[in-house]
Amino acid sequence: MYIYINSILKNPSLCDGTGYRTVLFLQGCDLHCKGCQNKSAWDIAKGVKWDVSKLADEIKKRCANKELTISGGEPLMQADAVYALITRLKDFDICLYTGHDKSEVPKKLLDKIRYLKYGPFIESMKTTTMPFIGSSNQVYEEINHETSK
Ligand code: SF4
Structure with a gap:
């Protein structure tokens, strides 16, 4: 199975979810929010x-603390591939950003x-x-405490 990515952030981020997270930006977005950066x-x-x-395998090499955020683009455009990826990262702490x-x-x-x-960016x-x-209508939440880590 294939997945289309935009980039993997070079250095981990403190701004893309709780912790110090490697960020995978997927390619493709069908929402086209006004003001999208x-x-x-x-x-x-x-x-x-x-x-x-x-x-x-590449993410395992780059993400030593196993804290990964999957962002976009819009990850749900490739939901099956995202699922396939996550199942290969069994002991990772995953954060998903969707519009x-x-x-x-x-x-x-x-x-x-x-x-x-x-939630969409408004x-x-x-x-x-x-x-x-990015906009106050959006919601960030912990939905599963200690999923697999
Ligand atoms: S969901 Fe994100 S990437 Fe897609 S248009 Fe909205 S702000 Fe841009």
């Missing part, structure tokens, strides 16, 4: 194609992740002070 991630055809198993509502996240993903950020509600979200 990441338009280069909209077209999935412009992504870098990875075999999911090889990407899992969709929580009700649209497949249960098989919800069961495997620890943190979820959900430019008029933009915030730079609330942790881990």
